[in-house]
Amino acid sequence: MLIAITGTPGTGKTGVARILAKLLDAKQIGINELADKGKLNYTYDRKRKTREIDTKELSEAVSKEVEKNRINILEGHLSHVVEADYIFVLRTNPAELEKRLKKRNWSRSKIRENVLAEFIDEIAMEAGIGKTAFEIDTSRMKPRKAAALIKDILNSYSLQKKYRIGRIDWTEKYRNVVLKMV
Numbered sequence: 354m355l356i357a358i359t360g361t362p363g364t365g366k367t368g369v370a371r372i373l374a375k376l377l378d379a380k381q382i383g384i385n386e387l388a389d390k391g392k393l394n395y396t397y398d399r400k401r402k403t404r405e406i407d408t409k410e411l412s413e414a415v416s417k418e419v420e421k422n423r424i425n426i427l428e429g430h431l432s433h434v435v436e437a438d439y440i441f442v443l444r445t446n447p448a449e450l451e452k453r454l455k456k457r458n459w460s461r462s463k464i465r466e467n468v469l470a471e472f473i474d475e476i477a478m479e480a481g482i483g484k485t486a487f488e489i490d491t492s493r494m495k496p497r498k499a500a501a502l503i504k505d506i507l508n509s510y511s512l513q514k515k516y517r518i519g520r521i522d523w524t525e526k527y528r529n530v531v532l533k534m535v
Contacts, residue, residue: 355415355425356507357432359480360443360491361471363453368496369443369503370428376504377426382418384411384429392418402463408434433480440486441503442477442518447527449492451534465534472523472531481518488518 356379358370367383374381387393388404393414395404412435419425433440445453447468454464470476480486487506491499506512 354423354439355419355427355435355437356503357435357437357440357480358426358428358443358503359430359433359440359476361445361450361467361476362430363450363457363467364443364445364471365491365494365496365499366428366430366443369491369499370426372496372500373503374426376500377424379424379426380418380420382415382425382427384427384431387411387414387418401466402460406431411435430476433476433484433486438485439507440480440484441506442480442486442488443491443499444477444488444521445471445490446492447472447523448530451530468534469531472527474521474523477518477521485513486518487513487516488521489516490521 358366360366388395395406415435451468
C-alpha cells in the first residue's frame, strides 16, 4: 500500500509522515531525499529557488523504492501526482502559512507563491481529481495529532467521508491576507 502525504510547503508534511510511519510501522519515502541521494534527477530553478522534477521520472523512482507487502508513505509536495492508494493533503490557512514560511527566511516572492497556491486549493484540486484523497487542516494541529488522525481516517469509512477533498475553503476568511501580498 502507498500513502501519499502532500501539501504546500510549510504544512507539516515531513513531521506528519515521520510520525505516521512509526505509527503504522511503514517505510517512509521522501521526495527530497530521493533527489538528494541521486535517485531522482531534477533541474534547479534559480529564480524561484526550487527543484523542478519530472513527474513521470518521479513515479518511476518511487516505484523502485516501494516495498511490496508493506505500507509505504511517500512525502513531498508532488507526492499526489504518483499513483497512490490514499492521498492526504495537509492544508494550513494562509495567515499561518505565511508565518511559517517567514520563519524559514524564504523570499517574499516564494512566500507569496506558496500562500497563493494554498489559498486557491491548487494541490487539493490536483490531488482530488478521480483519486481517494482527503484533506486535513494543520493550521493549529501538531504533527502527532495529524498523524493519528490519518491513521483513524484509514480505518474509518465515516471519517473518510468527512475528510474528503473540498471541505476546506480559505477564500472568504483569508482573502485580505492574500490581497495584501499580491
